Amino acid sequence: MASSKQMLTSALHSMEHTQGVHVKIADLGLGDGGHTFSTADTVVEVLGRKLAATKGGTAFLVFFSDLRLSDEFITRFRQFENRVTDSGKEYYVAGTSRSGIYWPLFPKGELDVVVTTNALQWLSHVPRKVMEKGTMTWNKGRVWIEGAEKEVVEAYAEQADNDLVTFLKYRKEDMVVGGMLFMLMPGRPSGLENQVTDDSPFKLIFTTLMDQAWQDLVDEGSVKEDIRDAFNIPLYLRNTDEVAAAIESCGGFKIEKMETINIADPMNARQQEFMRDPDSYGRAMANLVQSGQIKPMLEAYLDPDLTSKLFKQYAIRAANNKEFLTKNSFYHMIAVSAIRV
Numbered sequence: 001m002a003s004s005k006q007m008l009t010s011a012l013h014s015m016e017h018t019q020g021v022h023v024k025i026a027d028l029g030l031g032d033g034g035h036t037f038s039t040a041d042t043v044v045e046v047l048g049r050k051l052a053a054t055k056g057g058t059a060f061l062v063f064f065s066d067l068r069l070s071d072e073f074i075t076r077f078r079q080f081e082n083r084v085t086d087s088g089k090e091y092y093v094a095g096t097s098r099s100g101i102y103w104p105l106f107p108k109g110e111l112d113v114v115v116t117t118n119a120l121q122w123l124s125h126v127p128r129k130v131m132e133k134g135t136m137t138w139n140k141g142r143v144w145i146e147g148a149e150k151e152v153v154e155a156y157a158e159q160a161d162n163d164l165v166t167f168l169k170y171r172k173e174d175m176v177v178g179g180m181l182f183m184l185m186p187g188r189p190s191g192l193e194n195q196v197t198d199d200s201p202f203k204l205i206f207t208t209l210m211d212q213a214w215q216d217l218v219d220e221g222s223v224k225e226d227i228r229d230a231f232n233i234p235l236y237l238r239n240t241d242e243v244a245a246a247i248e249s250c251g252g253f254k255i256e257k258m259e260t261i262n263i264a265d266p267m268n269a270r271q272q273e274f275m276r277d278p279d280s281y282g283r284a285m286a287n288l289v290q291s292g293q294i295k296p297m298l299e300a301y302l303d304p305d306l307t308s309k310l311f312k313q314y315a316i317r318a319a320n321n322k323e324f325l326t327k328n329s330f331y332h333m334i335a336v337s338a339i340r341v
């Protein structure tokens with residue numbers, strides 16, 4: 001994440017001014033807080049230094065928002081509150097849950113900086129078309145879109161475009177003119193029709209292992225095929241053209257910089273260890289997929305026993321899949337900074 005931090009820092013330097021007495025910052029889709037607090041620290045430190053020269057004594061207010069606040073987040077948030085107070089900084093924090101990023105979140109013109117990292121790949125919902133049995137857009141036999149029919153992928157692309165434009169439309173309202181929006185999201189290289197390259201961990205995580213684990217449950221009769229077919233992961237990896245088109249179509253933002261960044265999968269460093277102990281690799285992969293959106297989605301869809309059975313199968317399938325341990329994999333990310341104009 002060092003390169004995205006660098007880009008965030010330089011985008012903050014390029015902001016011309018902040019209008020209010022206080023600087024208001026929002027981090028949308030914050031997850032368990034692992035990255036979020038360091039992002040907030042970066043914004044406050046950079047703007048703090050920058051504004052000290054002109055305004056002095058500027059207070060910062062940081063809003064953290066997500067669909068749900070996890071226990072890990074709340075624990076980290078408490079430590080963070082203490083750290084904030086201890087450091088004697090003029091740094092105030094607030095956290096809200098059940099706030100979707102595809103909705104209005106703040107009064108008009110409230111925010112100076114909006115940051116969202118690793119959240120916009122999650123769509124507001126699965127496009128209904130892909131669940132219409134027997135149609136060209138029906139995503140039969142798989143739970144994600146890598147390798148799916150063109151019509152299925154197009155239905156996701158359309159939803160992804162609507163969602164990004166909606167997100168931008170509301171942030172345009174939330175933000176002051178001159179404010180800065182920073183978005184970091186997993187994406188795909190321009191010109192690639194597939195969602196992922198062969199060296200992307202997403203291929204294994206959301207396609208190979210997911211499809212195998214579901215198929216195991218179908219084969220052993222625990223889950224009916226129809227139930228599997230009706231479950232879809234609302235994840236779409238955009239390319240830079242799609243991101244630029246959504247920004248253009250919404251209006252109100254000028255792209256300051258857009259970059260693609262390849263981030264090495266942290267699992268690469270553990271390949272030797274995992275080769276020696278494939279079961280621990282299986283568990284690590286099952287934990288990884290459960291740490292994100294998928295677990296609550298599955299829990300809302302299947303009963304708890306079936307959900308844990310699915311993740312158990314997922315771990316077994318991962319332990320038996322050593323292909324990914326023989327090569328390094330990379331997350332392809334898109335980082336954009338845009339000024340509200």
Ligand SMILES: C[S@@+](CC[C@H](N)C(=O)[O-])C[C@H]1O[C@@H](n2cnc3c(N)ncnc32)[C@H](O)[C@@H]1O
Pocket residue numbers: 028029030031032033034035036065066067068099100101102116117118119122123124292293
């Ligand atoms: C992978 S985590 C990213 C966390 C953190 N920002 C980071 O970079 O590590 C994605 C987060 O986005 C949140 N999210 C996904 N869809 C959302 C939505 N529609 N509204 C609000 N948050 C959402 C999820 O709840 C999850 O906490």
